[in-house]
Amino acid sequence: MDIHLVEDGDGTTAQPDATPLEDLAPQPLLTRDYERRPDLVYERLRQRHGPVAPVDLLGVPAWLVLGYRESLQVLQDDAAWPKGLENWRARTEGRVPADWPLAPSLEVNHVLIQGGSGHRALRTAWDAALRPFQDPRRPQAKRLKAAVTGYADELISLLAQGGGTGMADLSAQFSRPLPLMAASHLLGFPGSQGDDALMDMWRVLDAGPDAGPALDRLLVTLTELAAAKAAEPGDDFPSHLLAAHPDLTVEELARELFMLLGMTSDHVGILISNTVVEVISGESDGGVRSTLSVGMVRETMNRVVMRKPPLVNFVPRFAAEDTRLGDYTVRAGDPVWVSAAAAHADPLFAARMTPGAGISSRAHLSWGAGPRQCPARELASAIASVGVSRLAERFAYLKLALPVDQLPWRSSPFMRGLRSLPVRYVLAGPAASRAPEPEEAVPAGAESAGVVPAGAESAGVVPAGTESVRVVPAGAEETGAGVAEEAAPHASDVSDVPAESPAAPSGPVAGGPEARRRSSLWRYLAGLLRSGG
Numbered sequence: 001m002d003i004h005l006v007e008d009g010d011g012t013t014a015q016p017d018a019t020p021l022e023d024l025a026p027q028p029l030l031t032r033d034y035e036r037r038p039d040l041v042y043e044r045l046r047q048r049h050g051p052v053a054p055v056d057l058l059g060v061p062a063w064l065v066l067g068y069r070e071s072l073q074v075l076q077d078d079a080a081w082p083k084g085l086e087n088w089r090a091r092t093e094g095r096v097p098a099d100w101p102l103a104p105s106l107e108v109n110h111v112l113i114q115g116g117s118g119h120r121a122l123r124t125a126w127d128a129a130l131r132p133f134q135d136p137r138r139p140q141a142k143r144l145k146a147a148v149t150g151y152a153d154e155l156i157s158l159l160a161q162g163g164g165t166g167m168a169d170l171s172a173q174f175s176r177p178l179p180l181m182a183a184s185h186l187l188g189f190p191g192s193q194g195d196d197a198l199m200d201m202w203r204v205l206d207a208g209p210d211a212g213p214a215l216d217r218l219l220v221t222l223t224e225l226a227a228a229k230a231a232e233p234g235d236d237f238p239s240h241l242l243a244a245h246p247d248l249t250v251e252e253l254a255r256e257l258f259m260l261l262g263m264t265s266d267h268v269g270i271l272i273s274n275t276v277v278e279v280i281s282g283e284s285d286g287g288v289r290s291t292l293s294v295g296m297v298r299e300t301m302n303r304v305v306m307r308k309p310p311l312v313n314f315v316p317r318f319a320a321e322d323t324r325l326g327d328y329t330v331r332a333g334d335p336v337w338v339s340a341a342a343a344h345a346d347p348l349f350a351a352r353m354t355p356g357a358g359i360s361s362r363a364h365l366s367w368g369a370g371p372r373q374c375p376a377r378e379l380a381s382a383i384a385s386v387g388v389s390r391l392a393e394r395f396a397y398l399k400l401a402l403p404v405d406q407l408p409w410r411s412s413p414f415m416r417g418l419r420s421l422p423v424r425y426v427l428a429g430p431a432a433s434r435a436p437e438p439e440e441a442v443p444a445g446a447e448s449a450g451v452v453p454a455g456a457e458s459a460g461v462v463p464a465g466t467e468s469v470r471v472v473p474a475g476a477e478e479t480g481a482g483v484a485e486e487a488a489p490h491a492s493d494v495s496d497v498p499a500e501s502p503a504a505p506s507g508p509v510a511g512g513p514e515a516r517r518r519s520s521l522w523r524y525l526a527g528l529l530r531s532g533g
Helices: 032-036 038-049 068-076 119-134 139-160 170-175 177-187 195-206 211-231 237-244 250-281 287-293 297-307 340-344 347-353 377-394 512-518 520-530
Strands: 052-057 060-065 165-169 323-325 328-330 335-338 395-400 409-411 416-418 422-427 468-470
Touching (some): 032 409, 038 340, 060 340, 068 347, 119 237, 139 170, 139 177, 170 520, 177 195, 177 250, 211 250, 237 250, 250 297, 340 347, 377 395
Parallel strands (some): 060 335
Antiparallel strands (some): 395 422, 395 468, 409 416
16 A cells, blocks of 8 residues: 655655644634635645544544545554544543533444454444345345335425426435435334434434434434344344344434435435436536446436535544554544545545546545444445436436536535435326325325416426436436435424425335325425425
């Protein structure tokens, strides 16, 4: 592995800065500038500090890895840069505030956080439990794909109640709920009981002021689910994980469900929305559109996440001993956060990713690298691919309702996605080819609530004035249609949602049409349609 070295003018290697992290007066990372233009913040840090920079994360100092080579160095060497909060010197010494907003996301000791000797057996069990859902030849994977396809069609058909031509927020009305419905399928939630749990998952990931109480509620719900699966196993992820690791306690199983829930709901939703933006805004160099036209969904996804990875910062690792990284000496026990987004923007890496450079787009770090690479990456990619494919199948045209540079983005400590994705659309073929049953239909008056722009329905075309692209038609489900970032649900976004409107429906497998009609998410989505999105 090549290590970043700094040379003096005479060609000799410069000594690293050995100043302790706490004495470097690190600058706050999570500022308004970071929320609006994180790429500029990364570049300023790179110019000042090189490939590794000291930053302040909501009152706690940490090292942020900006360089691609340095990121690989950390991610691929689990012994030198282990996970596990027990390795964090400042935390052991009591210097991390008890009310630190990021603590709830990091203190649930699941497979992506855990260090120590028990991790290998847990990771092996995860791989075994996910295999039936990630191997496309297995019946569980086929049922999952069919379920996600059905969920996507239900969401689009509900949206179509506003008319064959109209306006929608594809984040709130499609990208967010779709992976939540998939999560309910994977976890085997009975009926629509997963709704509140998934809403709380968003609050925890956003690290807002209510993250602590949300985590407490969420773990109670997941512990109850884990106990139910231990007593009566099914053909779902919790049951398969218990079969692969029978020594897991109910509480330990609940922590692993927490991890799967977060990855499935937040990451996949961002992935879908970011792909849609990339495809219909024409921001790419043309490769996205041409790739979609021949159905290479996964390659498109790889290129999109390289530009705008949903997971921008990984959970921390810790130096096992004093180690040079970039231009600094990282002391044993210092927290080190690898930024995939910054690594992808590293000029040394970006120059090799230019067209014709011959470097595969799979060189991205969006799923991590090395032995701790995300175990659910294939699952997440498959769900996102189905979602984008169904959009391509069911819509003739999609247009952004805002200029691309005015879309409302929001960054959390871990994720970056859209607050909303407003679009104008024209459905392909019959507007409601798979319309909901009468009980599911939106009450009368939706069309007059501003969902369908005046004149659009009779004209049969999308109003001019926004960028557009014809979406790939039939065959997209199998050949694919793209990928990308989604609008991550954030605590500030969901905390104002009425209590009866949490965000996670159950699908046909988890209760059928009756459960769907009772789902709080379904009522919430119908309410969005009535109010014009």
